[in-house]
Amino acid sequence: MSSVRRILVASVVSVVLMTAFLGFAYPALMAGFASVTFPSQAAGSLIRYHGQVVGSALAAQGFSSPAAFHERPSATSPAYNAAGTTFSNLGPTNPALATLVKQNAAAVLKLERPYNPGLTIHQVPVDAVVPSGSGIDPEISLDYAQLQSHRVAAVRHLPLATVQQLIEETTDGRWLGLFGEPGVNVLELNLALVKLGGK
Amino acid sequence: MGQGVAQILVFVVILIAAAYPFGLYMSRVFADGDAFLTRGRLHFLGGVERGFYRAIGEQTTKEQTWKEYLLHLLGFSFVFVLFLYLILRLQGHLFLNPEHFSGVSDFISFNTAASFVTNTNWQFYAGESTMSYLSQMAGLAVQNFVSAAVGIAAMVALFRGFSRRSSQTVGNFWRDLYRAIVYVLLPLALVSAVILIAAGVPQTFHSYATATTLQGGHQTIARGPVASQIAIKHLGTNGGGFYNSNTAVPFEGPGSFGGYFELFLELLIPFASIFMFGRWIRGMRNALAIFVAIFTLFAIGVGVNFAAEQHGSHVLRTSGVNITHSGLQTGGNMTDKEIRNGIAASALFTTGTSATSTGAVNAGLDAMTPLGGAVPLTNIFLGEIIFGGVGSGMYGLLFIIVLAVFIAGLMVGRTPEYLGKKIEAKEVKIAALGALYPAVVILTLAAVSIVTKSGLASIFNPGAHGFTETLYAYTSQAGNNGSAFAGFGGTSFSSYLGGIDMLFGRFVPLIAALALAGSLGAKKLVPASAGTVRTDGGTFSVVLIGMIILTAGLMLFPALTLGPIVEGLMK
Numbered sequence: 090m091s092s093v094r095r096i097l098v099a100s101v102v103s104v105v106l107m108t109a110f111l112g113f114a115y116p117a118l119m120a121g122f123a124s125v126t127f128p129s130q131a132a133g134s135l136i137r138y139h140g141q142v143v144g145s146a147l148a149a150q151g152f153s154s155p156a157a158f159h160e161r162p163s164a165t166s167p168a169y170n171a172a173g174t175t176f177s178n179l180g181p182t183n184p185a186l187a188t189l190v191k192q193n194a195a196a197v198l199k200l201e202r203p204y205n206p207g208l209t210i211h212q213v214p215v216d217a218v219v220p221s222g223s224g225i226d227p228e229i230s231l232d233y234a235q236l237q238s239h240r241v242a243a244v245r246h247l248p249l250a251t252v253q254q255l256i257e258e259t260t261d262g263r264w265l266g267l268f269g270e271p272g273v274n275v276l277e278l279n280l281a282l283v284k285l286g287g288k
Numbered sequence: 289m290g291q292g293v294a295q296i297l298v299f300v301v302i303l304i305a306a307a308y309p310f311g312l313y314m315s316r317v318f319a320d321g322d323a324f325l326t327r328g329r330l331h332f333l334g335g336v337e338r339g340f341y342r343a344i345g346e347q348t349t350k351e352q353t354w355k356e357y358l359l360h361l362l363g364f365s366f367v368f369v370l371f372l373y374l375i376l377r378l379q380g381h382l383f384l385n386p387e388h389f390s391g392v393s394d395f396i397s398f399n400t401a402a403s404f405v406t407n408t409n410w411q412f413y414a415g416e417s418t419m420s421y422l423s424q425m426a427g428l429a430v431q432n433f434v435s436a437a438v439g440i441a442a443m444v445a446l447f448r449g450f451s452r453r454s455s456q457t458v459g460n461f462w463r464d465l466y467r468a469i470v471y472v473l474l475p476l477a478l479v480s481a482v483i484l485i486a487a488g489v490p491q492t493f494h495s496y497a498t499a500t501t502l503q504g505g506h507q508t509i510a511r512g513p514v515a516s517q518i519a520i521k522h523l524g525t526n527g528g529g530f531y532n533s534n535t536a537v538p539f540e541g542p543g544s545f546g547g548y549f550e551l552f553l554e555l556l557i558p559f560a561s562i563f564m565f566g567r568w569i570r571g572m573r574n575a576l577a578i579f580v581a582i583f584t585l586f587a588i589g590v591g592v593n594f595a596a597e598q599h600g601s602h603v604l605r606t607s608g609v610n611i612t613h614s615g616l617q618t619g620g621n622m623t624d625k626e627i628r629n630g631i632a633a634s635a636l637f638t639t640g641t642s643a644t645s646t647g648a649v650n651a652g653l654d655a656m657t658p659l660g661g662a663v664p665l666t667n668i669f670l671g672e673i674i675f676g677g678v679g680s681g682m683y684g685l686l687f688i689i690v691l692a693v694f695i696a697g698l699m700v701g702r703t704p705e706y707l708g709k710k711i712e713a714k715e716v717k718i719a720a721l722g723a724l725y726p727a728v729v730i731l732t733l734a735a736v737s738i739v740t741k742s743g744l745a746s747i748f749n750p751g752a753h754g755f756t757e758t759l760y761a762y763t764s765q766a767g768n769n770g771s772a773f774a775g776f777g778g779t780s781f782s783s784y785l786g787g788i789d790m791l792f793g794r795f796v797p798l799i800a801a802l803a804l805a806g807s808l809g810a811k812k813l814v815p816a817s818a819g820t821v822r823t824d825g826g827t828f829s830v831v832l833i834g835m836i837i838l839t840a841g842l843m844l845f846p847a848l849t850l851g852p853i854v855e856g857l858m859k
Contacts, residue, residue: 092356096363099344099462103364104371106343111433111469112426116491116516119481123491123515126482133490133497133511133539142499145509147488147538150501157503161627172496172510173417174533176624176652178775180753181601182855186623186655190607210608214616215600218609219623222536222651228627230617232610261543261628268295269544270618270630279502 136276138283144276145171148225155200156244157279158229158237161216162193165224177220193218197236204240212236228272231260245282255281289598289613292632296590299548299636303555310556311563317471318444318464325471333470340466351457354806357445358799360461361438365405365795368434373401375427376419385420386495392418399783399790404428406794407435407677409521409528409647409770410786412778416510416531421493428528429517433477436524436557437468439679442801443561444468446683447568449805450707453813458805468679472557473523480553481519487549488542489515514539522553525677527647527770535637535650536626544628547650551637554646558675561682569707573824578685581832582674586643589663589674594635596660597621621660624652635660642667645677647770654749654757654773658856661773662848665760668767669844670836671726677768680794683722683801690719690804692828692835696821705820708813715807722800726766726793727843733789734762734847737782746782748775752858756851761786766793 123131134146144150149160151169163169164177179186194210197217202208214232229237234256242252259278262271316324326334341349348360375382376397380390392400396413403410409432415424441464448458485491490511497509514530518540521528535541535550562582566575598620600611613619618630625634634651641648642664653661667674673684690706694716697704704711737743737758746761747754757773764771765786776782822828 092359093363095345095348096360097367099348099360100364100367102344103462103465104367106340107434107469108371108426108430111474112430115474115477116425116429116513119478119485119516120491120493120513122482123485127485130485130488131491131515132494133492133509134488134542135497135499135509138502142497143502144499144507145497145539147542148507148509150499150503150507151505152503154503164624169507172508173414174510174531174537175414176533176536176654176774178652178654178748178773179623180654180749180751180757180773180775180855181603181621181623181657182751182753182858183749186601187603187607190603190609194607194609211610213609215604215609215611215619215622216617216627218607219604219621222624222626222629222649223531223533223538225537226626227538230627232614232616235616263295264544264548267298268548269628269633272627276502283502 136280138280143280146274146277147227149227150276152275152279155240157282158234158241158275160275161221161226161229162219163224164220169225171225174223174225176222190218201236201240204243205236227274227276228261229275231256231271231273234273234278241282247285251285252282292594292630295632296636299552303552303559307556307559308563311560312567314472314560314564315567317467323467323471337466337470341462344462349460349462352460353456354445354458354802357458357461358802361441362795364461365438368431369401369405372404372427372431373397375423376400379420379423382420382422384422384493387420389418389420392423395780395783396778399778399787402787402790403770404431404526404528405435406768406790407439407524407526407645407680408765408768408790408794409526410765410772410790411528411770412783412786414532415529421512424517424530425513429520432517432520432524432526432528433469433473436473436526436678437465439677440468440472441465441679442798443679443682446686446801446805447565449808450569450709452809454811455809458802458809473520476523476553477516477519480523480549481515483549484515484518484546487546488538489518489546490539491515511539518550519553522550522646522648523557525554525558525644525646527641529648535648536624536652541650544633547629547633547637550648551640554644554648555640555675557678558644558681561679565682571707571824574707577824577826577828578689578832580826581829582685584829584833585674585836586639589639589643589667590636593638593660593663594632596657597635598631599657601657621655621657624655626650638664639667641771642769643674643676645672645680645767645769647764649771652774653760653771654775658852661756662852664771665756665763665852666844666848668763668769669727669730670840671723672767672769673836680768680797684797686804687719687722687797687800688835688839689832690715691723691839692831693821693823695835696831700821702819702821705814706823708816709808709811710814715804718800718804718807722797722804723839725796725800727840729789729792730763730766731843731847733766733785734759737762737785740781742779742781745779746777748777752851752855756855759847759851762789765789768794
């Protein structure tokens with residue numbers, strides 16, 4: 090057997106074996122294992138309410154009602170597309186970024202000021218005005234949640250303390266209290282409000 | 289800031305504590321003879337290994353000269369490029385395609401096949417809206433194992449060049465490939481996939497989920513066999529995401545834990561490789577000198593990116609919005625960043641992913657401040673040797689070491705030798721080729737792209753930033769990194785140019801590594817004398833840093849001036 094042919098045979102056999110084991114057996118084994126041990130995570134951390142899937146704990150969904158907490162801006166198309174994630178890719182000197190920040194800040198001020206008298210742009214946290222990395226960041230900063238809590242409490246006719254209690258309950262802390270940053274899960278928070286009833 | 293620094297420091301300590309023993313383990317895995325694992329209770333593994341050798345032909349598993357080793361490596365890679373290209377083109381007619389995606393276009397398929405076979409994982413496509421489950425798991429994820437294993441194989445062959453005396457052979461490609469997959473990558477992938485699933489990464493063959501949102505809208509949620517792919521994506525310093533926004537997507541990097549765990553995986557083998565080298569050559573102090581040098585550069589990168597991003601961009605600082613760090617928010621430049629990562633974890637991840645050749649991102653690089661974005665660019669341009677990719681980082685680093693020993697020897701008038709091997713004209717030529725080649729390819733192709741209409745069509749952001757996007761694209765592809773200033777678009781021109789960039793950026797240094805292995809392996813051992821330059825102390829660390837800056841660094845600086853530096857001065 091010539092050496093070229095020997096190399097080709099070894100290569101083709103390897104490609105077949107590796108695809109069979111690493112490409113099929115390994116993911117199938119993991120999927121089987123996951124469906125038994127972590128079925129919820131394996132399926133996408135879906136959240137059900139009254140038997141219906143209302144979203145995923147790991148994806149923003151675009152709340153716009155004044156009675157709900159809103160998520161961060163999204164650059165996906167359409168916004169909050171959980172099957173088409175993307176960065177905004179707006180460079181720091183791109184004029185479009187400056188315009189976007191201005192527009193988003195104005196929108197936040199217009200929405201929140203009636204419930205936060207004297208609110209100025211200096212109190213609007215940065216995560217409220219710039220797009221997230223995935224376009225479906227399920228979390229907002231504690232600061233942004235506090236800002237919105239006044240509106241949500243007023244529109245829902247709930248005591249502010251109740252809303253803030255819910256914020257605390259739906260805050261994901263740092264891992265081991267050290268790694269990463271805390272954030273409030275918006276879908277879980279809004280669902281908790283819905284479960285509370287009223288409106 | 290203090291909180292951020294604390295999490296970075298603790299992470300690094302844990303990483304080193306894990307990488308050291310793993311490096312020792314790796315050095316035993318590739319030792320000559322039967323794998324040590326097969327001697328004890330796991331003796332059945334020996335049977336499996338022999339079964340594989342029989343399947344591919346016993347003749348092919350004998351000791352090889354560096355040229356034979358290279359030929360087998362190239363042949364294998366070539367067959368896999370073809371195979372992957374066909375899967376991508378034909379996915380529309382194949383199974384495991386629940387979202388009914390059609391075949392991938394010819395130019396994206398070429399770019400992607402080149403990308404994954406070269407361990408680059410540059411992505412001119414959006415995973416969740418382009419690739420079928422079959423393409424992801426049986427096409428791309430398999431390459432994540434294989435390309436990493438090829439890198440490890442070439443690295444081990446070069447190690448043998450240093451450790452063997454008067455030897456015509458450098459080991460056997462198939463044995464090294466098999467052991468890298470079965471004893472190094474696969475066990476880690478199995479364990480980490482389980483951990484990722486528990487943390488929230490999907491692993492299912494069901495089609496995308498649909499939800500009726502609380503406000504009555506309709507949402508499609510992409511999922512699939514994600515965890516199995518993400519585990520090896522990081523372990524093998526591949527970096528190609530299941531989702532377009534990569535680790536920034538909570539399904540791919542869930543919670544504060546996800547990103548950190550994945551960063552741990554991608555740094556583990558590159559860190560361990562240095563300790564493996566130390567054990568292999570019976571000179572751990574030499575390895576430590578190398579470690580100190582590149583860890584210093586790594587730490588500088590983290591610090592600069594962290595500080596620049598926390599400081600924020602000019603637009604944000606003058607907009608009036610609150611970017612001050614407090615207990616209630618991270619502040620800083622949160623554009624294209626995720627809440628759970630904040631600034632510190634994003635800075636560490638960005639540096640880690642570009643220093644190793646992973647290229648996964650948990651934050652958008654295109655939206656970073658000029659100085660912040662210059663960090664990953666510099667890391668890659670320096671040759672992917674600040675730890676670098678699995679295998680490839682270590683052999684890239686050894687080129688620089690050979691050059692450093694040579695220059696240092698000339699400066700003090702001593703015979704240049706490293707680990708008892710005389711460094712002569714031939715070795716210096718090979719090392720210089722391996723060390724400088726990527727920079728030459730990058731600058732040439734970036735220049736071609738920037739002066740042609742077809743090249744300019746890929747640019748998304750205006751001004752100097754657009755130049756940086758282009759420079760970054762060709763740097764990342766030549767360095768086999770795969771991260772992007774992601775506004776840079778995949779036209780057919782840039783897909784083909786980028787594919788060539790990746791193939792040459794991968795295989796020319798790899799050929800140099802094997803040639804160096806052959807050349808060194810054939811040499812006798814020279815006993816150390818008073819005339820030997822010491823390579824095991826802090827002095828050598830400093831020399832090494834100097835050499836890194838002298839080679840690729842000087843070639844990078846003019847290009848940096850046109851991109852990030854101009855942009856930073858512009859406001």
